[in-house]
Amino acid sequence: MQRPKIIMHNTISIDSSIKNFECDIGLHYQVAGRYQADAHLIGSMTAKTGLEMYSGNIPPEKKSDFLKKDYEKGDKKPFWIIVDSKGILKGIMHMYRRFEYCKDVIVLLSKNSPADYIEYLKERNYEYIISGESNIDFPIALEELYSRYHIRKILTDTGSILNSILLEKKLINEISLIVAPYITGEKSEYLFRSLRNNKSISLELNRVEVLEKNYVLIRYNVLY
Ligand SMILES: NC(=O)c1ccc[n+]([C@@H]2O[C@H](COP(=O)([O-])OP(=O)(O)OC[C@H]3O[C@@H](n4cnc5c(N)ncnc54)[C@H](OP(=O)(O)O)[C@@H]3O)[C@@H](O)[C@H]2O)c1
Incomplete structure (x- = not known):
């Protein structure tokens, strides 16, 4: 693969x-x-501390935050892939979806990710990939990012x-x-x-x- x-x-x-x-x-x-x-990959702690450092107060969600981002085929903006099997970003994920330079968010989850977090993501039409038991199985998740989303190059600027x-x-x-x-x-x-x-x-x-x-x-x- x-x-x-x-x-x-x-x-x-x-x-x-x-x-x-x-x-x-x-x-x-x-x-x-x-x-x-084609995508930026970050861990949940980097995602959370990044918002704390650079975004100030988190505004409440709007109706538009529940919709997938609208982008043309061939759009060069990167996806943001966020590793978050524990659901640390529940309630604040819309901040990443709102980024101007974000095609949309793809969340990496594991088989033990909390059910209420998966429900939260589904309600908001986020893409997600489940791999691994309690932690993400990166080789498997990356194969899926390659085949399902045609992602060929990832930049990770994480911790x-x-x-x-x-x-x-x-x-x-x-x-x-x-x-x-x-x-x-x-x-x-x-x-x-x-x-x-x-x-x-x-x-x-x-x-x-x-x-x-x-x-x-x-x-x-x-x-x-
Ligand atoms: N100077 C720079 O260029 C730069 C760039 C980025 C970040 N930072 C700094 O780095 C700090 C955060 O770094 P960090 O290393 O604590 O956080 P991190 O980069 O977010 O790494 C934690 C991530 O690793 C995953 N993880 C942990 N153990 C795992 C395992 N055994 N298997 C698979 N995945 C696993 C976690 O997954 P789960 O969420 O699924 O548990 C989590 O998403 C912040 O202070 C930030 O400001 C600096």
Whole structure:
């Protein structure tokens, strides 16, 4: 079975932290946009904290939030794929559907996802894929994203837990890092904080580019 290519894209401090420094979100998404991915993949914690950091108060749902997004065939906007087997985004998912640069939302669920969350998603006509027992089975979910939604390239700009899982399962093809001019020290949250690997993973340098404001972009192909 075939799966989409995955590019992992993060902005990190020079000591490899993904948080506790001032991330230039404009630059982050400017570079992300270059990859022209068919979908953006994020974990539930990244989705939730992203709204807390950048969206302020969550407005109540409107009638239009219950409808699938209207898009033409060939629309280049990415889908937003959100990993949320526990239903953490119940009540706030409409914020993602409302994003201008979101074709629509696809939620990844497991067989143990709460029934009331599945009902919430169904009532609002969200697309979802069920895989795995209690956690998402990513190889299976990715095969379905490839065949059912014709997704060929995914950009994931998520946190260290999901990055680690995808890398452990050898699903990340390319790593794109924007190195920001900060040192976070003991407040660091390491980019791959939960990665369990028996041997180091080899990378092949693909590109280095000096960006504005003392930021640097480094891209690697993952060789496994
Ligand atoms: N600097 C950057 O570029 C950048 C980018 C994105 C995020 N961040 C920061 O990263 C932080 C959040 O990172 P995080 O790592 O806590 O959250 P995360 O990226 O949302 O990762 C958690 C996700 O991993 C899934 N997961 C956990 N264990 C799993 C398993 N065994 N099998 C399958 N899936 C599993 C969870 O699935 P379920 O939901 O199904 O449980 C959840 O969706 C935030 O502070 C955010 O601001 C930084």
